[in-house]
Amino acid sequence: MGKIIAIANQKGGVGKTTTAVNLCASLNHRDKKVLLIDCDPQGNATTGMGVKKGKIKSIYDVMFRDVPVKEAVTATKYGSLLGARPELAGANVELVEMENRTDLLKEKLEPIRDKYQYILIDCPPSLELLTVNALGAADTVLIPVQTEFYALEGLSDLIGTVRAVRQRINPDLQIEGLVMTMYDKRTKLSTDVEKALRESFPDLVYETMIPRNIRLSEAPSHGKPCLAYDKSSKGTKAYLHLANEFLKKQKGGKS
Secondary structure, three states: EEEEEEOOOOOOOHHHHHHHHHHHHHHHHHHOOEEEEEOOOOOOHHHHHOOHHHHOOHHHHHOOOOHHHHHOOEEOOEEEOOOOOOOHHHHHHHHOOOOOOOOOHHHHHHHHHOOEEEEEEEEEOOOOOOHHHHHHHHOOEEEEEEHHHHHHHHHHHHHHHHHHHHHHOOOOOEEEEEEEEEEOOOOHHHHHHHHHHHHHHHOOOEEEEEEEOHHHHHHHHHOHHHHHOOOOOHHHHHHHHHHHHHHHHHHHOOO
């Protein structure tokens, strides 16, 4: 059965979608069968995978229009994609009225779970019902953390949400790990945040740190993961290292 990993942080601009797209591409590069689900109404992961939002069936169609999930998956060079379109912005309003409002995504993904080794879910940058659905469907949550002071404050809120989801919706949900993003070793702030994270969460923080890198910022505008845009860049190498560390962790039986 495929492992479902929600990539979440309620704070925007921390590299969440960048991590989702580039980890997907890096796992695909390692010959893993991977599906990326774009649950963010902005649809940035969709365009980052080189797919035009107006020409696909989307996660919205699967959740609210009874389109079979296998019919909505789009094949790309960088892994499979279940993309997003703008109408996903209204999903929270529709979910509020539903009895299974926290379990809908989990139910919809069951028919394809065995077809992939890893299913990554790019969550919205807020703690809303779409995010709760992703956490309810996931086995683990991977948390990108920007190396700045306010990221530490937001992290405690998200961990509290994970605990609440575990108590009420998904008792098996675990934290996959914390990934430091936009790291700049030249600044004292980055090194201070790194130290604080490693001291507070010694078993959860990945050794791999994602640097500030212009190629990572440029790649989405070309509709490509960084691996396809500039395979020799520091950003590409960092995400390949992250994929290796992630896979090694799976072999070790940790979650």
